[in-house]
Amino acid sequence: MENQPAQPHRKIIHIDMDAFYASVEQRDNPEYRDKPLVVGGLPEGRGGVVATASYEARKFGIRSAMPSKQALQLCPHALFVRPRFDAYKEVSRCIREIFSRYTDLIEPLSLDEAYLDVTNDKLNIGSAIEIAQQIKQAIKDELQLTASAGVSVNKFVAKIASDINKPDGLKFIGPAAIEGFMEQLPVEKFFGVGKVTAQKMKNMGLHTGHDLKQLTEAELTKRFGKAGRFYFNIVRGIDNREVQPHRETKSLAAEDTFAYDLTTTEEMEAELDKIAATVCKRLQHYELKGRTVTLKIKYSDFKQITRNQSFPAGFNDLETISTTAKKLLAATDPEDKRIRLLGISLSNFGEITVKGKDEKPTDQLRLFPF
CATH class of the missing domain: 3.30.70.270 (Reverse transcriptase/Diguanylate cyclase domain)
Structure with a gap:
C-alpha cells in the first residue's frame, strides 16, 4: 500500500x-x-x-x-x-x-x-x-x-x-518549533488551566509543558479528567479544532454591579428594568428570541444564586423579560437583603416547530450573526 x-x-x-x-x-x-x-x-x-x-x-x-x-x-x-x-x-x-x-x-x-x-x-x-x-x-x-x-x-x-x-x-x-515551544510553556498558560488547576499541577511537580509531557494520556486523564487528553495532545502540538465562522449563541445577557448595595425591592426592580432594556435591545438587534429567562443575583457577601423560568414560545419584548425577572426576584424574598449585582440573560434560542402527531418536536437553533 x-x-x-x-x-x-x-x-x-x-x-x-x-x-x-x-x-x-x-x-x-x-x-x-x-x-x-x-x-x-x-x-x-x-x-x-x-x-x-x-x-x-x-x-x-x-x-x-x-x-x-x-x-x-x-x-x-x-x-x-x-x-x-x-x-x-x-x-x-x-x-x-x-x-x-x-x-x-x-x-x-x-x-x-x-x-x-x-x-x-x-x-x-x-x-x-x-x-x-x-x-x-x-x-x-x-x-x-x-x-x-x-x-x-x-x-x-x-x-x-x-x-x-x-x-x-x-x-x-512554525511546525518545527511547536513542540519545543510547548515544552517551555508554563502550565498556567495552557487552555483551561486556571489558578486552582495550575496550583494543583505545581503541587504535583508539573510546572511546564515538558513536565506534562512525561505523563501518559491515561495518567493525565486520571488526574485532570477530559482536559487531560487535551493536555496530552497540545503539548505535542496537536490541536485539530477548526476555525468556526458561525458559533451558536447559547445565551445573551447583561448585568450591573452597583456602587452601593441595593436594599429595597423598589431599587432592585428599577435596576432590573434598566438591565432588561439592555437585553431587549441586544436581542432585537440580532433578531433573536429566547424561551428561558435567568436572573442572576450576587449579594454583599459575594454569595451568588440564579433563578430561571422557561416558556413554550420564544420572545424578545421588554415587558416579558422585565416582568419575569421581577417575579424571579420576588421568589427569593429580597426585602432587606443587600444586593451588589443583578443580571438577566435569555437563552434557549430555539423555535419549536410543530410536527405531525407521529413526529417529535424539534428545536431549530438560530446562528448568531457576527
Whole structure:
C-alpha cells in the first residue's frame, strides 16, 4: 500500500487588539493620551471593576478584573471612564470588515479578538505572516489602533503567540518549533488551566509543558479528567479544532454591579428594568428570541444564586423579560437583603416547530450573526 501524501498544515492567525477599550478612548479623546487610563467601574462608593487599562496604567500593576478601588490605590492619578460599548462594537465591526478581505473563515471570540483561517486566502497571498502584517497595518492606517498577531498551524499555538510581543506584536511559531515551544510553556498558560488547576499541577511537580509531557494520556486523564487528553495532545502540538465562522449563541445577557448595595425591592426592580432594556435591545438587534429567562443575583457577601423560568414560545419584548425577572426576584424574598449585582440573560434560542402527531418536536437553533 502506497504512503498517503502528508496533509498540508493549516494557516491560522489569532488577532488580539491591544488594550482595546482603553485604546479606543485614547484615540477618541486626546486628553486621555499618554496617561494611565482605566475603563470600567468607577472607584467611588463601593467601586466597580476594571474592564481594561491602558499600557500607561499597566505599568503600575493595574489589570483587568481588578477592583477599581485597588487600581486607584496603585495609581492615584489614574483617569477612570465608563465603557462605551456602542463605540467599541462599531470599531469591532470595522476590524472584522478588514479580516473579511482575506478570508471568510473568521471566528470572533469577543469584540477585540478573533481566529482567522487563511489556508486558502481570498487574495492568493499564500503567506500567513504577510497577511497578518497587512491586517495589522490596515487596522493602524484605517482605525488608528494597534493589534498583535500570532501565526501558527493551529488555534492554541496562534493564540499563545499573539500574546508574546504585545503591544503591536507579531509572532510566528512554525511546525518545527511547536513542540519545543510547548515544552517551555508554563502550565498556567495552557487552555483551561486556571489558578486552582495550575496550583494543583505545581503541587504535583508539573510546572511546564515538558513536565506534562512525561505523563501518559491515561495518567493525565486520571488526574485532570477530559482536559487531560487535551493536555496530552497540545503539548505535542496537536490541536485539530477548526476555525468556526458561525458559533451558536447559547445565551445573551447583561448585568450591573452597583456602587452601593441595593436594599429595597423598589431599587432592585428599577435596576432590573434598566438591565432588561439592555437585553431587549441586544436581542432585537440580532433578531433573536429566547424561551428561558435567568436572573442572576450576587449579594454583599459575594454569595451568588440564579433563578430561571422557561416558556413554550420564544420572545424578545421588554415587558416579558422585565416582568419575569421581577417575579424571579420576588421568589427569593429580597426585602432587606443587600444586593451588589443583578443580571438577566435569555437563552434557549430555539423555535419549536410543530410536527405531525407521529413526529417529535424539534428545536431549530438560530446562528448568531457576527
